[in-house]
Amino acid sequence: MPDVLAYLAGSWTVERTARDLAGNAEGHFTGTTAFMPLDDGEGLLHHESGTFTWRGTARPAERTLRFLPGDEPGTARVTFADGRPFHDLDLRTGRHTADHPCALDLYRGEFEVDDARHWRTRWRVAGPTKDLILTTAYTRHVTGGPVPSISSGPRYP
Structure with missing residues (x-):
């Protein structure tokens, strides 16, 4: 995909x-994420909201x-x-791995x-205070407008 910010918008x-x-517990979050242009036009504001269920509650x-233009064209910070910095994001090949140290985890x-x-x-969180796997699937809302294209490359399983 040539431009991560264009892909995520919407x-x-x-x-x-x-x-x-x-x-050995499992929770679920269901909701929506909106990637909207920042007021200055330089990047996207990502707002996620929904319901998180943990141990039946x-x-x-x-x-x-905030998703800001990265150091290279098509990437994001x-x-x-x-x-505060979280991680870089480069999806030009369709895949990316990022690390974020949080205290000792x-x-x-x-x-x-x-x-x-x-x-x-898929976030794997490991350290002395956490031992988690967070797996998230995103599906674009389609409202009849154009869907951003991605480069013609392999579909990742």
Whole structure:
């Protein structure tokens, strides 16, 4: 895919599974993510909202990130809402791996584009305070407008 920001722009349905490997528990998040242009036009505001169910208790959940142009054309720098760095994102080949150290734990994210309407992430979180796998599937909302194209390359299983 030639431009990650162009690909992500728009609204997506989100389905996430959170598995706590240490406690053998599993939770689910269902919601939507919108990637909207930032006020300055330089990047996208990512706002995710929905319901997270953990051990039978459902609660509203949301998060906000910023996806900014990366150092190379077609890439992005992802930051938290307050501007702290999170990770880089380069999906020009359809796949990317990123690390994010958080205190003593390490988040390792694997990103894969399936096609113009589907992509997914898998975060493995390991360290002294967390032992998790977070798996997320994104499906683009189609409203009759054009769907951004991706380069003609292999479809990733």
